[in-house]
Amino acid sequence: MEFDQSDLQKALKILDALPQTIKELLSKHEIKKEELEPTLTPKPTPLKEPQNTPTPCKDLVVTTPKDKTYITYHNNANKVNLGKLSEREANLLFAIFQRLKDQGNTLIRFEPQDLKRMIMVKSNLTNRQLLQVLKNLLDNISGANFWIIREHVENGEIYEDHTSYMLFKQFEIRIHKPTQTIEYLDVQLNDNYQYLLNNLGMGGQYTSFKLLEFQRVRGKYAKTLYRLLKQYKSTGIL
Template sequence: MSSLLNAVEPSTPQTNNPTHHYRNPPQDQPTAQDQPITAEVITQNTPTIPTEIAEKYVTFHNDVNSVSLGNLGALEANLLFAIFNKLKDKEDETLVFEAEDIRAMIGIKTKVSLENLSKIVEKFWKNIKAASFWALYPYAKENIMLFRKLRINYHDTKKTQVKSMEIQVNTPYFGYLLNYLHGNFTYFELLEFQNISGKYAKTLYRLLKQWKSTGVPPKMEWGKFRELMGISSSYTIGELEMQILKPAAQELQKLPHFENLCYKKIKTKGMGNRITHIQFYFEPITKTSKDREQAKRDIRTIAWKIRSEKAVKQLKHSMEQAKQTKLDKDMQEVIDMAFYKPQDPSVVLVVDGIQPAKDGYEILVKYYREGKEFQAKSAVLANKETFLTAMTKGGYQIVESQAQQLHTPKQPQATSSNNDLTEYIGRNLYMNNNGISASLKITDIAHIENGKVRVDIKDIDKPRKTLNPFILDNVKHFKSWFKKYKE
């Protein structure tokens, strides 16, 4: 397999990215304002663009790609690189662009009003002033602008009808970015760049085009990538990928050599689960058809491998989600379950609530005596099986019937069964208390001391809900009461 395919391995790809050594003038020598600052560069083997096609292409020093231009919108980016194309090899000459020139340079086919054109130009002026080109001089502290002159002329005093722009590169500081480049430069077709939709796709296109001869840019530190792309720190990883990275990649995949563009987010050992770098792969520009076919096969293999890794991760995630869903469902079955200890049946323990916790589920239980809550406790357990095992070890048994759960251990024991009232067991009642209605079922009837009658009931809609029994004075009272509330 070729070197392109090998680049997907963990080792860092070799890069021909130039390293710049900027000279700081000694303290006893004239400063930069007095003499040009030169940039010594290690050149890369990039061919000079033929003169006959140079007008179609934007050409600039690779240093431009190390400056964050992410604040520029799509139309402003079109304008900047069209200006770069016009300023190529013009040294410090001031160029004037009329309104019609500006309309053509922003890459919109429909006619733009002077008012809207003014807004685009003013936004461009504001954002290009803020671009950190001074960062190209790491041993100096000065806000150095890319353009020595950027003048906007208007037809009106309110400055709403743009007339022209005057542009001059800030030489000697940045003249090297656009003048007489024979190596160490990036170039691309201006029209192709203008036709790309979206500012993030345009920025990604420009950054990748520097490495068109290899198809494997050096992996980029994640924070630096976000900075160069102009991505706000407010975006989460998921939002960034779904709203910016994937749409930008899909836009570029419409272009030759980017059809199989793919990327891989990289995590570094010892850095936890944090993404530290991003690596892109695309089909390089090759000289022969044989090399071109090999490059296509290689990039497709890399893309397949990246997609496979993502598919495996997604499958594992889906399996974990399914497992968690089953655990959640099992735990929901525990809610409202009731338990008691045979040696003390007067106390009933009821599971009142469950919520996810770090090591499983936090289970809230409430204790009832004679239908009244007197205590509540919570504990974290891994799953339903663990909970039931803990209850068994604690000597608890599951309450099998409503009568057993709610009333049998709570009230004075019945002295005898009233056979005359057994026909009422299982009958339904309907009651309305302060506007709250309830449907009840009689579960048991028994005589207790002093001729009184105890009626055990349950809520039909909430069968596990603890309800106190009704105590009626005598059988006659019971029959009158039943007649009043029967359904």
């Protein structure tokens, strides 16, 4: 059952007037050790040898029409406060997630035309504007609270190790210096977060929605609410 667009837009307008609500909802969530394993996946995603040559985005097999393309990821990604992302940055991040889905630790190369197609329904961004979106996205993702907490017992005492990892193992922007325009973007998911996008199984620990529908939602806090509502629809838990 899809959202009624008129009701959705009314809810989103109300939400955008209450940004602190969403910030409080997400600000203190952390990823626990027992949540690290993907649902119904007995073995971790097999990792390939490190790549020297990226796989072009256009070479990834895509058989689904754009208006029916879904983004699916582990619910733990919803626990990270992404409130600093602008609409365009959020559109691009989740479009990248969709391309990285079930690709393991593949290094993927995005050309400027790939990124412009991914960023929103209709995009007239110049190459320089696109470069600024990428730089802002990297800055905001670097500041997000991607923490892994592991509990262990040592000499009868209980300890927690809090470790912060970057979401991406590689996020490399090749820039043509004289014109300050993008040649390409290389992206590879950090091994510690492979479970967010790979081998999700059928146990309900994931969020799934139409990428195009998400990109049409206006307002960065409204986009957060949309993701949480989709998770709640599947699990009954926020």
